Amino acid sequence: MDFLSIVVPCYNEEESVTMFLDDIQKTLVAFDYEVIFINDGSSDSTLEIIRNLADSNPNVKYISFSRNFGKESAIYAGLINATGNLVCVMDADLQHPPNLLPEMIEAISEGYDVAAAKRVSKKGEPAVNKLGSRFFYKLFNAVSSLNLVEGATDFRVMTRQVSDAVLELSEYNRFSKGIFQWVGFETKWIEYENVKRVAGDSTWSIWQLFKYSIEAIVAFTTVPLSISIFLGAIISVLAFIYLAFIVVKYLIYSDPVQGFATTMCTILLLGGIQLLSIGILGKYLEKTYKETKNRPIFIVKETNINDE
Numbered sequence: 542m543d544f545l546s547i548v549v550p551c552y553n554e555e556e557s558v559t560m561f562l563d564d565i566q567k568t569l570v571a572f573d574y575e576v577i578f579i580n581d582g583s584s585d586s587t588l589e590i591i592r593n594l595a596d597s598n599p600n601v602k603y604i605s606f607s608r609n610f611g612k613e614s615a616i617y618a619g620l621i622n623a624t625g626n627l628v629c630v631m632d633a634d635l636q637h638p639p640n641l642l643p644e645m646i647e648a649i650s651e652g653y654d655v656a657a658a659k660r661v662s663k664k665g666e667p668a669v670n671k672l673g674s675r676f677f678y679k680l681f682n683a684v685s686s687l688n689l690v691e692g693a694t695d696f697r698v699m700t701r702q703v704s705d706a707v708l709e710l711s712e713y714n715r716f717s718k719g720i721f722q723w724v725g726f727e728t729k730w731i732e733y734e735n736v737k738r739v740a741g742d743s744t745w746s747i748w749q750l751f752k753y754s755i756e757a758i759v760a761f762t763t764v765p766l767s768i769s770i771f772l773g774a775i776i777s778v779l780a781f782i783y784l785a786f787i788v789v790k791y792l793i794y795s796d797p798v799q800g801f802a803t804t805m806c807t808i809l810l811l812g813g814i815q816l817l818s819i820g821i822l823g824k825y826l827e828k829t830y831k832e833t834k835n836r837p838i839f840i841v842k843e844t845n846i847n848d849e
Contacts, residue, residue: 543646545574545698547629548619550612554633555585561633562594562601568639572646577602577619577846578633582609588843595845607842613715614839616695620704622846628704630695630717636736637696644731645698654726657697659690661732677754684764687722690730697721713831713838716757759824766825769818776811 547565551558558578565576578595580588580603588605595601604618616630627649631637637658645656678691695717699707706724707717758765 543573543627543649544625545569545572545627545629545642545646546619546623546625547574547576547631548579548616548623549576549631549633550579550581550615550619551583551587551591551633552581552609552612552615553583553585553587555583555587555590557634558587558590559594561635561639562598564635564639565642568642572643575600575602575623575625577604577622579603579615579619580605581612581615582606592845602846603844604841604846605843607840610839613717616717617708617711617715618839618841620708622844623704626701627698628701629698632696637694638733638736641696641731641733642698648729648731649698649700651729652727653729654703655697655699655721655728657721657728657730658694659730659732660692660694660735662735673751673754677757681754681758684758685719685762687719689718689722692732693718693730695721699726702726711838713834713836714756714759714828715838719757755824759828763825765821769821772814773818776814 549558549561554561562576565574578591578601580591588603591601591603591605595603602622604622606615606618619630620628627646629642629645631639641658645658648656675691678689682688703724703726706726707720710720710724
């Protein structure tokens with residue numbers, strides 16, 4: 542019989558972890574499973590609650606980081622410690638509905654390697670989030686060789702083979718949606734309507750989502766570097782043509798060079814493009830810098846995994 546490992550990253554989820562586990566227990570009555578909570582440096586009582594849940598339920602395991610390393614690191618830690626032949630990744634806030642799990646497991650039994658959840662709406666979310674999300678997917682797919690499915694989430698059930706393939710990508714800078722897509726395998730997409738958090742507020746601000754989008758694009762494509770080269774080449778050609786025009790105009794018509802405003806606008810435009818290009822280059826150098834330091838993706842402070 543299949544054994545399901547459920548990886549659940551948690552950051553300040555004291556109000557939702559108990560409700561999450563209750564829903565899991567009700568949904569998976571007929572299945573063998575384990576729940577691995579990863580406490581990602583929470584500052585509230587999330588760890589204490591998870592400890593209590595683990596003490597009263599042998600199916601509950603937990604890993605607690607020494608500090609906040611981020612959701613991507615938490616997912617990686619959970620996948621490393623998952624023991625099931627099926628592995629699931631989902632959030633603790635119940636925005637990933639547990640009632641989809643039986644359908645996902647059934648999809649795997651039908652021969653799919655991955656059953657992944659896809660939101661078909663973002664009802665209840667701010668308009669700026671919806672707009673930003675749509676723009677990100679279009680931009681990412683335009684500049685990357687990958688094709689991210691719009692509305693795709695980290696919520697998925699996968700075979701052990703897929704989980705092992707994901708773990709082979711042990712880079713420090715991680716973007717799980719891209720990694721899941723990059724490793725391939727046959728995926729069944731299961732659609733669902735957007736679900737609000739059962740408690741608390743999202744820890745993702747607009748600025749954090751923007752930075753995460755930049756990290757995702759830089760992690761899976763070098764097209765921005767090519768764009769910088771293209772812009773530089775185009776501007777150089779245009780500048781040469783304009784210079785030739787000024788020289789010819791002066792030689793033929795003896796027309797003195799004028800246009801202080803035009804000159805200043807041109808300087809500011811070129812300065813902005815140069816700074817943008819340097820910033821793009823710096824971002825890639827930053828990624829290389831972090832990878833070459835070879836620091837651990839996470840540090841475990843406490844866990845009940847491997848306890849007698």
